[in-house]
Amino acid sequence: xxxxxxxxxxxxxxxxxxxxxxxxxxxxxxxxxxSTEVMFQGVVVNLVAFGRLHGHLDGQMFALFLLVVAxxxxxxxxxxxxxxxxxxxxxxxxxxxxxxx
Amino acid sequence: MSPIxxxxxxxxxxxxxxxxxxAMPRTREAPARxxxxxxxxxxxxxxxxxxxxxxxxxxxxxxxxxxxxxxxxFAAARVVTHPKPVYSAVYFVLVIxxxxxxxxxxxxxxxxxxxxIVYAGAILVTYAFVIMLAQQARLSLYDTRAREPLAGVxxxxxxxxxxxxxxxxxSALPQIAAQPAASIVIQADVGNxxxxxxxxxxxxxxxxxxxxVLLLVGLVGAVALVTRKVPRDGTAEPPAPIGRIGKEVQxx
Numbered sequence: 001x002x003x004x005x006x007x008x009x010x011x012x013x014x015x016x017x018x019x020x021x022x023x024x025x026x027x028x029x030x031x032x033x034x035s036t037e038v039m040f041q042g043v044v045v046n047l048v049a050f051g052r053l054h055g056h057l058d059g060q061m062f063a064l065f066l067l068v069v070a071x072x073x074x075x076x077x078x079x080x081x082x083x084x085x086x087x088x089x090x091x092x093x094x095x096x097x098x099x100x101x
Numbered sequence: 102m103s104p105i106x107x108x109x110x111x112x113x114x115x116x117x118x119x120x121x122x123x124a125m126p127r128t129r130e131a132p133a134r135x136x137x138x139x140x141x142x143x144x145x146x147x148x149x150x151x152x153x154x155x156x157x158x159x160x161x162x163x164x165x166x167x168x169x170x171x172x173x174x175f176a177a178a179r180v181v182t183h184p185k186p187v188y189s190a191v192y193f194v195l196v197i198x199x200x201x202x203x204x205x206x207x208x209x210x211x212x213x214x215x216x217x218i219v220y221a222g223a224i225l226v227t228y229a230f231v232i233m234l235a236q237q238a239r240l241s242l243y244d245t246r247a248r249e250p251l252a253g254v255x256x257x258x259x260x261x262x263x264x265x266x267x268x269x270x271x272s273a274l275p276q277i278a279a280q281p282a283a284s285i286v287i288q289a290d291v292g293n294x295x296x297x298x299x300x301x302x303x304x305x306x307x308x309x310x311x312x313x314v315l316l317l318v319g320l321v322g323a324v325a326l327v328t329r330k331v332p333r334d335g336t337a338e339p340p341a342p343i344g345r346i347g348k349e350v351q352x353x
Contacts, residue, residue: 007162007170009265013264014177017264018121018174018177018257021256022182024256025125026181026248027247027248030186030231031186034190038177041173048212052207052209057296061300061301061305065305067215069315071316072316072318075227075320078227078230079326079327082234083326083327090243092243
């Protein structure tokens with residue numbers, strides 16, 4: 001049995017964490033969604049590495065379907081961003097914080 | 102994994118977290134951002150050296166991995182910390198290219214090409230369009246000030262350290278079944294693209310159809326979100342006279 005691909009796992013975790021940090025800290029809606037795409041990349045790296053470890057194609061197939069979901073997500077999210085920008089002329093996510101207590 | 106390696110790993114994550122915190126966009130602190138950049142480069146290089154010397158046997162890691170991992174991490178950090186969204190998008194292309202190269206090293210050729218075409222080609226163009234539509238010409242306040250950077254960095258890097266600690270401790274993992282289902286094993290004599298295509302059309306054919314439906318739903322949803330209502334019974338306002346469009350009519 002080949003060893004666990006620890007280097008890919010650590011890299012995937014690092015990419016995911018960087019995306020998470022970006023999503024939590026940036027206020028621009030576009031950059032927030034770019035950060036989610038960075039998180040997707042961490043997941044892709046992990047899926048492919050574990051697929052290779054197990055010796056079959058499931059990891060790659062999951063990553064391919066993840067591409068589909070990411071494309072749909074980008075389309076819908078950017079549609080929402082345009083909608084929100086029309087209402088407030090601002091990309092600040094905190095412009096929509098009026099419902100928080 | 103020896104305890105020293107674990108502590109070195111945590112120290113590197115702390116270093117990387119400090120680097121990202123320092124590099125976060127904020128007003129008038131250019132020296133801190135440059136220091137963050139240097140710290141971040143140090144964390145990436147140190148992490149790769151640690152990987153190559155302690156975590157993995159050196160023979161099992163392709164040398165290309167170090168190069169592309171460094172590119173991916175650096176570019177991802179810049180996506181997160183760059184104050185201008187256009188530059189964030191361009192650095193994201195760099196992340197995609199590096200990840201595609203890493204995936205290629207693992208033998209997933211089709212996925213690597215699909216990543217570049219779909220992400221760097223299609224999704225990034227969508228982002229570029231939205232940035233052009235909605236971005237102000239000069240930097241706005243919400244771009245130059247991060248929201249709670251310290252808390253965000255601590256949460257993110259603590260999560261990273263937890264994942265790394267769990268997955269690099271191989272003794273805690275269950276043993277992996279040696280024999281996967283025979284029909285989806287990677288076959289050496291068949292190319293990756295052919296194998297992926299066969300798998301898509303046999304095992305994953307339902308998922309493939311569902312992916313098509315999902316894309317259709319996304320398309321309809323996006324159109325329904327952003328189209329504006331156009332009344333058809335003649336109650337619409339008269340069109341603006343020629344030459345006054347830029348003054349009277351909102352561009353969006």
